[in-house]
Amino acid sequence: MNFLLSAIGPALPEVLIALAAILLVLYGAIAGEKSVDTVNGLALAALFAALVLVVLAPSQEAVAFGGSFRVDAFGRFLKVLALIGAGAALAMSVDWLKVEKQSRFEYAVLVLLSTLGMMMMISAGDLIALYMGLELMSLALYVIAANNRDSVRSTEAGLKYFVLGALSSGMLLYGASLIYGFTGSVNFERIAEAAREPSLGLIFGIVFLFAGLAFKVSAVPFHMWTPDVYEGAPTPVTAFFASAPKVAAIAVFMRVAIEALPNVAHQWQQIVVFISLASMVLGAFAAIGQRNIKRLMAYSSIGHMGYALVGLAAGTEEGIRGVLVYMAIYMAMTLGTFACILAMRRKEGTVETIDDLAGLSRTRPMMAFLLAALMFSLAGIPPLAGFLAKYYVFLAAIKAGLYMLSVVGVLASVVGAYYYLRIVKLMYFDEPAAAFEPMPTELRAVLGISSLFIILLFVYPAPLLSAAGAAARALF
Secondary structure (H helix, E strand, O other): OHHHHHHHHHHHHHHHHHHHHHHHHHHHHHHHHHHHHHHHHHHHHHHHHHHHHHHHOOOOOEEEOOOOEEEOHHHHHHHHHHHHHHHHHHHHHHHHHHHOOOOOHHHHHHHHHHHHHHHHHHOEOEHHHHHHHHHHHHHHHHHHHOOOOOOHHHHHHHHHHHHHHHHHHHHHHHHHHHHHHHHOOOEHHHHHHHOOOOOHHHHHHHHHHHHHHHHHOOOOOOOOOHHHHHHHOOHHHHHHHHOHHHHHHHHHHHHHHHHHOHHHHHHHHHHHHHHHHHHHHHHHHHOOOOOEHHHHHHHHHHHHHHHHHHHHHHOOHHHHHHHHHHHHHHHHHHHHHHHHHHOOEEOOEEOOEHHHHOOHHHHOHHHHHHHHHHHHHHHOOOOOHHHHHHHHHHHHHHHOOOHHHHHHHHHHHHHHHHHHHHHHHHHHHOOOOOOOOOOOHHHHHHHHHHHHHHHHHHHOOHHHHHHHHHHHHHHO
């Protein structure tokens, strides 16, 4: 028994999530559709229990399964974000799916399985564990993208995501096989020891591996799935896509780059600088003409992943700290915004166009105020948290000598501010559209907590900065 505990102890939160998913799918299959509420409640309880286990885990670094699974401060920080994102997205979806008659017990189980894949990715110590976690996360996401079987848009979103995801998965696997072939190992530490000098084959491997990872964070030029999938998938699913999986994919990006490839940093930095530049610029300009708020948030997320990658491009401990701070703030902003999008419901059904927010300040003043704060934060306007997020990644890039990247990032922020501020203008200065239905309790809770975090973070940012700093140090 002691041997078993010592073997799987570091992976206890993951084991809990896996057991919960297995038991809940069995219960759901036996009890049928009437089990939906119970399954949703127990899935949320499992995510909360896993979060508690991650937070209370011993602070020292631990390794399990022959070095394939690593637990350190870096992994704990990002697992906390992923679990909070998954829990909030699941809580926000319960009422929406019930009203839309899309409620199925499989949804919560798939969210659990996807979260398990994210946690495996975050703790991956070699390329095989990375790929297993990535595929477990992705396969569950493909299915929930097509959760609304009666909608052509939802089915199309799931199919597009699956086909393009399979392509990116193949590219990532090919890159991993090349790296293994030229270094003789799949373990990150041994790859770092073997890859002391860049070779042509190794560089090809890095390009393909990073292409697969760029797809998962929806960075340009592998972003093509994002607007269509965000628009077509049910809105709670889009909220999930935009939060927790992005955290896990960025975590893998950082772990592979810093742990496995520190000696060829100059080679991968060029790739990261390019996709960061392209993502910031496309995210800023492509969102301007959007009328559907989910498509706008898709292009917004592409731009924000570009900003986050600025910190990785710096390749320093300070840069990694900046990325971690950015991801924590980005997730809060995204969850709060999607809580408002989910609340865009009238008696005749849900609405998704930006024009439906017209005059919101007169029909739902508190919702309008909090959404305006989130829009200002997404635009990076001080003193809100979004400004702090961009400040830390740009500062790290400037210290690393990446001046052009920082200048382009600031200019892209200015352009991007247009479409965020347009929403604020609509809410406060246009004639009111018909009022929305009252906001469910879960959405109020997520919107309230995320908005308070965004508005008040500048008063006392020390806990977040110190936690991100400790996580960044663990990676180096």
